[in-house]
Amino acid sequence: MLTAVPVPAVLRVTPAIATGAMVLAPLAVLPLGAAVGAILWAGTETTLPPLAVAVLAIAALALGSRALHLDGLSDVADGLTASYDRERSLAVMKSGAAGPAGVVAVVLVLGAQAAALASYVDDVRSAVVAGALVCAARAALWITCASPVRPARPDGLGATFTRRVPGWWTLLGWAGLAAAATIVHPWRGPLAVGLAFLVVVVLVVRAARRFGGVTGDVFGAAIELALTTMLVGLAGAV
Template structure:
């Protein structure tokens, strides 16, 4: 329960009692609970899509509202991470300079472009999920599954970029075997939606997060909390696009 409480407090705006003693075991449990922790946010996104479809509202407008609800429910932390990582990767080839830019908190041109592209892809895909209750459930499931990106960026073989901060707290906490098993489980669930597109969507999402993680380790020397957020947003975009209209 402590791990779940930490996961909910870290990934959502839902008020829960603070966890003051984050041991390695609690941190690992919080990461593994990530999809469950954001289930209420996934339900909100699915409900918005379903309600918009029933009310015959413009699908793209409904999708943007749903994306806004998701950003509000996660305190927009993942979007901030996406923007910071894009700025850090394009700011300089100097590791220290890139990390300094990421820590600054302001969005530069690359960060703004990344937000437009990723959020645009999410919204355009989400606009197709209001046709039925089943589609709405799949949309919510994509939100939850995207948090499995943390199992990759926090895998035991991925080092932290800094000795302090969120990255250091959760880095190297997930055994590689657990990461592989977790994503295989996500693939199996996606296959229930569509055997071909479901497996492809999960595979591409995992590959995209792996590529982002590899690039950040090469450039920054490891991962940070910003990389965690960026990985989640990228995974969500790929899953929503890949499963749009599936089944």
């Protein structure tokens, strides 16, 4: 669900497995974070423009996750703009087709990520920070799957993984990320993490009002928005 890296199949997702999967989500994408960091670091040793290196890193990230989260971002954007009717919005999101709003959302988010990542093509430290942010962005699932958040449908990823992450873990986990971010920059680090937290909370609240809860698409949108916010927030500060 989080990467294209092959792992043994889980035939039955119990509540304990669902909780563990969401809590450990940032660790699950370590291979993708390492790939992004390696590409950015390699870019510093070439004459390629930083923006071109950043695009390559984003392409590797999309390939490593099968663009699943970008698909979620597209579907959520289409669902929010399709109709004020809950059932109509959910049907649009489930259709799988990308509408105008979805395409624009993906283009804008990928453009922001590429522009921000270009500033991380500088040295080893910058590359490591970028890879770490890829992992940290998956902490968005600690919010979308927090115990107070309800699913929009009785089936699907939303029903399986929502309400599995304890609220105390969500708050402490994000506080820990903010504290760790001070290593990158004393005030911009925590600020970037805090803004990412607020962006995901706003998305979840909006989804709850429009869709009646969250879906797997909201999970993906939350991850992409969290990553974009942190990359932009720390661009040039590493």
